[in-house]
Amino acid sequence: MAGNGTTGGDDVRPGHDEAGPRPDGARTPSRRALLGWGGAGLALGAVAAGGTVAAVRSGGAEPAADSGAAVPFHGPHQAGIATAVQDRLHFASFDVTTEDRAELVALLKEWTRAAERMTAGHPVGDGAYGGLAEAPPDDTGEALGLRPSRLTLTLGFGPSLFARDRFGLEGRRPEALVDLPKFPGDNLDATRSGGDLCVQACADDPQVAVHAIRNLARIGMGRTAIRWSQLGFGKTSSTTPDAQTPRNMMGFKDGTRNVSGTDTAALDAHVWVGAKEGAGWMTGGSYLVARRIRMHIETWDRAPLQEQEDVFGRDKGEGAPVGKSKEHDEPFLKAMKPTAHVRLAHPDTNGGATILRRGYSFTDGTDGLGRLDAGLFFLAYQRDVRKGFIPVQRSLAAADALNEYIQHVGSAVFAVPPGVRDRDDWWGRALFS
Secondary structure, three states, X not given: OOOOOOOOOOOOOOOHHHEXXXXXXXXXXXXXXXXXXXXXXXXOEEEOOOOEEEOOOEOOEOOOOOOOOOOOOOOOOOOOOOOOOOOEEEEEEEEEOOOOHHHHHHHHHHHHHHHHHHHOOXXXXXXXXXXXXXXXXXXXXXXXXXXXXXXXXXXXXXXXXXXXXXXXXXXXXXXXXXXXXXXXXXXXXXXXXXXXXXXEEEEOOHHHHHHHHHHHHHHXXXXXXXXXXXXXXXXXXXXXXXXXXXXOOOOOEOOOOOOOOOOHHHHHHHOOOOOXXXXXXXXXXXXXXXXXXXXXXXXXXOOOHHHHHHHHOEOXXXXXXXXXXXXXXXXXXXXXXXXXHHHHHOHHHOOOOOOEEOOEEEEEEEOOXXXXXXXXXXXXXXXXXXXXXXXXXXXHHHHOHHHHOEEEEEEEEEEEOOOOOOOOOOOOHHHHO
């Protein structure tokens, strides 16, 4: 299940016997493994302190192609936001079960060290085998032999973590981390909503993404428990506008005007939290809205083509806006029906509100009535939820013709702190300092 890279068999996740010990207890990758990661012709730099393999960058963005390479873990922002969108997703929301602040901090440190290793293509700790036979191994083992597959792990803090009398964080909740209002048409399932923590695992190999969440859940046992999770396939948006825009489960290109991962000005304007915007510990971070949107596939599939195109405001073949010939042509919003999805979601309709989308399709079997439980797992990053997702969704919920064919059934919002800068840093350090 390795990625579709062009390199030889050495470009794999090493096992226990391919790594040597380090003074800090972690394991350093062998020379053979380091030479293999990233593939023939790809220059790699190993950050010795964290064991993180840095992929070659072009203009600050990771390669979008499935090379099997590693995405750098350390940096001013967390990877998995502006990073070129990978093919697969495993998203998990966690409840914190411990009441001890020190235990929570220890967990975040352990998760950070494990994330450093997994995103670089290493097993967790001392690996999946070769240790004491009487003790569980440090790694579950299902990713042995697999490439890093551009795995990114992105962590966020939910509003409930800041509740009074929990961890002394009630005065640290950012103003922008608001509870989302109930929008018209919402039919939210509490068992698929909320959470104290979230981890978004994206990779080009589904087994690599699942392995990452599985190991973090195992490390957190006794201190956290998974509240809900979602698998996703087939990215429905792109942070690389020069690449082909993906299609959603309705067969349409959506998210053509998404923020580019290489457009630093747009990222600063719409995605990254500035130094003077409320909580200082969030500087360089972002806010995430996750929505599970079920599509009424069977009803949609019976709709005439013209109706489908009117609903979106684009043609189904090229993805061009109404009256235009190419997908990326500037849309003439007034040529669309007032209820068209593109028209209602456009920044010009919402006072300039702009979000970065990283959505994925999902299909979770059937609902017991023979209908597919399928749709879009919508992920949106922004500087401020009050100025990003909320005004856009209010506009859509009020009049979008697409509402006849979809329903929001799960919802969560998280504060995503800045990146882990080096080996001495850890997820959420500024929050708990």
